[in-house]
Amino acid sequence: MKKVVKFGGSSLASAEQFKKVGEIIHADQERRYVVPSAPGKRFSQDTKVTDMLYACYSLAEEGKGFKKELAEIAARYQEILDGLSLSLSLTEEFKTIEKNFKEKAGENYAASRGEYLNGIIMAAYLGFEFIDAAEVIRFGENGDFDAELTNQILGKRLEGVERAVIPGFYGAYEDGRVKTFSRGGSDITGSIVSRAVKADVYENWTDVSGFLVADPRIIKDPEGIETITYRELRELAYMGASVLHEDAIFPVRREGIPINIRNTNQPEDEGTWIVESTCQKSKYVITGIAGKKGFCSVNIEKSMMNSEIGFGRKVLQAFEDNGISFEHVPSGIDTMTVFVHQDEFIDKEQKVVSAIHRLADPDSVDIEADLALVAVVGRGMKSTRGTAGRIFSALAHVNVNVKMIDQGSSELNIIIGVANEDFETAIKAIYDIFVVAQL
Numbered sequence: 001m002k003k004v005v006k007f008g009g010s011s012l013a014s015a016e017q018f019k020k021v022g023e024i025i026h027a028d029q030e031r032r033y034v035v036p037s038a039p040g041k042r043f044s045q046d047t048k049v050t051d052m053l054y055a056c057y058s059l060a061e062e063g064k065g066f067k068k069e070l071a072e073i074a075a076r077y078q079e080i081l082d083g084l085s086l087s088l089s090l091t092e093e094f095k096t097i098e099k100n101f102k103e104k105a106g107e108n109y110a111a112s113r114g115e116y117l118n119g120i121i122m123a124a125y126l127g128f129e130f131i132d133a134a135e136v137i138r139f140g141e142n143g144d145f146d147a148e149l150t151n152q153i154l155g156k157r158l159e160g161v162e163r164a165v166i167p168g169f170y171g172a173y174e175d176g177r178v179k180t181f182s183r184g185g186s187d188i189t190g191s192i193v194s195r196a197v198k199a200d201v202y203e204n205w206t207d208v209s210g211f212l213v214a215d216p217r218i219i220k221d222p223e224g225i226e227t228i229t230y231r232e233l234r235e236l237a238y239m240g241a242s243v244l245h246e247d248a249i250f251p252v253r254r255e256g257i258p259i260n261i262r263n264t265n266q267p268e269d270e271g272t273w274i275v276e277s278t279c280q281k282s283k284y285v286i287t288g289i290a291g292k293k294g295f296c297s298v299n300i301e302k303s304m305m306n307s308e309i310g311f312g313r314k315v316l317q318a319f320e321d322n323g324i325s326f327e328h329v330p331s332g333i334d335t336m337t338v339f340v341h342q343d344e345f346i347d348k349e350q351k352v353v354s355a356i357h358r359l360a361d362p363d364s365v366d367i368e369a370d371l372a373l374v375a376v377v378g379r380g381m382k383s384t385r386g387t388a389g390r391i392f393s394a395l396a397h398v399n400v401n402v403k404m405i406d407q408g409s410s411e412l413n414i415i416i417g418v419a420n421e422d423f424e425t426a427i428k429a430i431y432d433i434f435v436v437a438q439l
Helices: 015-026 049-061 067-083 091-102 107-126 147-158 186-196 230-238 246-253 311-321 342-360 379-383 387-397 420-434
Strands: 003-007 031-036 170-172 178-180 201-206 227-229 259-263 272-275 288-301 335-341 364-377 404-407 413-419
Touching: 003 015, 003 186, 015 031, 015 067, 015 107, 031 107, 031 186, 049 067, 049 091, 049 107, 067 091, 067 107, 091 107, 107 170, 107 178, 147 186, 147 246, 186 201, 186 246, 227 230, 230 246, 230 272, 230 288, 230 364, 246 259, 288 342, 288 420, 311 335, 311 342, 335 342, 342 364, 364 420, 387 404, 387 413, 387 420, 413 420
Parallel strands: 003 031, 003 201, 201 259, 227 272
Antiparallel strands: 170 178, 259 272, 288 335, 288 364, 364 413, 404 413
């Protein structure tokens, strides 16, 4: 059995955290491939090493001195080395980094050094082989990740390698130039490695014990989620739930590899299992609640709209022509509403309205701002009657007016639109009726 383990920045912020990680890896001989992030914050007011690297490179790019800033980064790593009693020296590595910064090697290169250096330390500490991600993770010339070429290169490189450390967050173009994923991209690297070695499990270790039913900033001590499907996770991640980078799902999903979200500081916790499908019923009718503020609705009315072929396409073209994507499009017989991100829309609203009038000739166009969308997600909703009714009842009980409701054909999620000011109240009400009422 093979396991790939990825550790986040908070799990590797100090020598003390490194020791916890070492114990976790050595506790299970099946944990054979390790993907580390750069050191995160040691305490709340601390700075992540990646942010220190961005700031340091910014000075280099402006032609300013950056030796002091680079020395501070080196000191962070030396503190870890000293705490682990490792005789490893990173002096030559920092000389190379300084040279490449002066030659303006690029922001991607600068940002990637956090994971690169942590990977070297992790490999030395564990006695594993170090494999530079730039050698095995490939991006195309357009900057897009090349999944198939990477799988081929990485799979071949890891053949016969019993135990290895592969830094997260970055890869390279064919010519060797470093390219990073978006922030949180170490999650993606772990998933890529899992696919390449045909792992049985991908363990993603962080500072929380898996996914929670709702945002702990809104709900005090929310219940945890034991098992969640890839599809449910995609819905919740899209609406703001952020324990795992949403793109990390794709490489393992196609291979049917489960992801286990675990807590480095509480390794005894089972965490959350992310699977393709399961016959296990969720503990509650819903799996999770997530949402975002900052939307506006554009309501288009036209008599006999339902019988006019191409009306919807003409309306949406007005948004497309102005570079605006839409979130949801609920409609009635004579009405069609388009929900969009308010910050994207606000500067172009009159252009869009004019385009709608020109293209679709509506009777009226009305805009409502400061709306929030709440997603109620769960595979259990499909086999449970009255879920929507319970949501409406809960919201009515706390005097929250529902602006929109949209249920997908899969019956996996229900999206509710409410005023921004009612966002937290709505989530609490939904959590109470589906979770607290069953405790």
